Amino acid sequence: MNINATLAASLDRQETPSPSDWEATFRQMVLFDLAADMELGFFLSYYRNFATPDIAKTLHTNAEIQQRPMKRSYDTAIVIYELIACGLDSDRGRPMVELLNRVHRNVPGSKDDFLYVLLTLLVVPIRWIQQHAWRQPTKAELVAASRFFTELGIRMSVTGMPATYEEAEAFFDSYEAAHVAPSPEGQQLMGATVQVFQDRLPKVLRPLAKRIISTMLDDGRLTDALGLPRSGRISRAALKTGLTMRNAITRRRPLKTKPHFIPGDAGSSLYPGGYSLDQIGPVNVPHSPAHAGNELP
Template identity: 80%
Template sequence: MNINATLAASLQHQQTASRDDWEGTFRQMVLFDLAADMELGFFLAYYRNFAIPGIATTLHANAEIQQRPMKRSYDTAIVIYELISCGLDSDRGRTMVELLNRVHRNVLGSKDDFLYVLLTLLVVPIRWIQKNAWRQPTTAEIAAASHFFTELGTRMNITDTPANYTEAENFFEHYETTHVTPSAEGQLLMDSTVEVFKSRLPGPLRPLARQVLSTMLDDDRLTDALGLRRANRVSRTALKTGLAVLNAIRRRRPLKTKPHFTPGAAGSTLYPGGYSLDQIGPVNVPSSPVPSGNELP
């Protein structure tokens, strides 16, 4: 759509978007209309995997997060934003899908484990927006997001993906109810990556990084599993007030004309001059791994 549109015009477009234009609708949501909140949602989704002992054990054994927490965090975000910005079937999109399949080919896990990891990227940002963003996501946006991750799952050979967002949320909730629990590996991963979160906060808030993160997650079962102190009334009130101020400002500003993410562009201390796609991903990944039977197909 015309990115010079007003917030009201963009909202009208997102409310009436065609189901066939699911990539365009989701792209507009992530890169313009709800960009800041989608980024926070993706960031929070990243941590939830540490609360699943089986997934945490695999991630800890890989050691990539402990050794290069900043690179792992930024690269994970870059892969997702490349796919959204360029499209799943673009040249850059296909390169990112190939990377995902190569990285996960020899990773042990059940079908439900892989589906859960995929659906964190759908459910967690949508829930964050529904609770905290400057406006609610439209029905078309939720459907587009669901379609996007179903299509991504298909390209990663993840089968039996939910047919719609309601089914995805139900699967997500059931999986967490039966799997979230503390583990030494999960808490070590949390400790390794909390500095990444701290680096994204304003200076005065950095000493409170763990408490801020706990409050944003706002789930006692989850924070217990991650070894974080539970959110309290004071921290919840502070977060709610801060978000209310930010949302009031966002509602009064015009829609940004520059997308939240530009493929290959500089945007972090990790890639100050920009990046090429061959820089993204773990340092040592076999180019032709041999399947062992229980990993992602």
């Protein structure tokens, strides 16, 4: 099969799946078709929480991010990718849901705070894809992504989950309009986590990490709240040019046969030999004895 046919076949599958295959549809989107852009979107959603003073204060008081910024960042991503790759109710997914519930059990916050944090993982990556990816998300992908986070919210007892992606966007925008503001805690958290992004950049670009994040966020109110420099015309043009070139190359290549994430695999300096489920999560939150030592294949 030629390259174009491969891309066309993948897109066709993502446009016409059965509604009951929502987990598989979302998995294909995140791990194959739009993998690089979903990863960037998840990164940006992580930073976004620091721009809300109440959420930032809670995270700052916990001190996990300041003390172990690399572990907190990577573990957050691993939990989400484990759930997507393996399934919410799989043998590997259930311990991750249990971990999320233990971590958040005594965390202060309103119903809307918890809902917003969950919906950043839906809305922020989707919007990044709509603006910057090599193709637009399909309607079926939007439905599948929304269903995934609705089901995750149900398992975490998060109430008021939107019924559609459009409703999720409306809540997300309304919440940010009312809550995004500068805070010392939020800016300290942002400063602590910049190094995680720096480590993923070529050395020549590492001094520009804050400006690159600001350019990707592309929201003056948000970058002001996070204490980041405002992005300029040149940096925005550079990002657009770089992504345009990348997208042109992507369209001419076959989709990768290896998924973007392999559960338990070595994929970072934090876990160079791979990881087991009991290694994931804050060090001060004990894991369930039933899953301690649950080695990943």
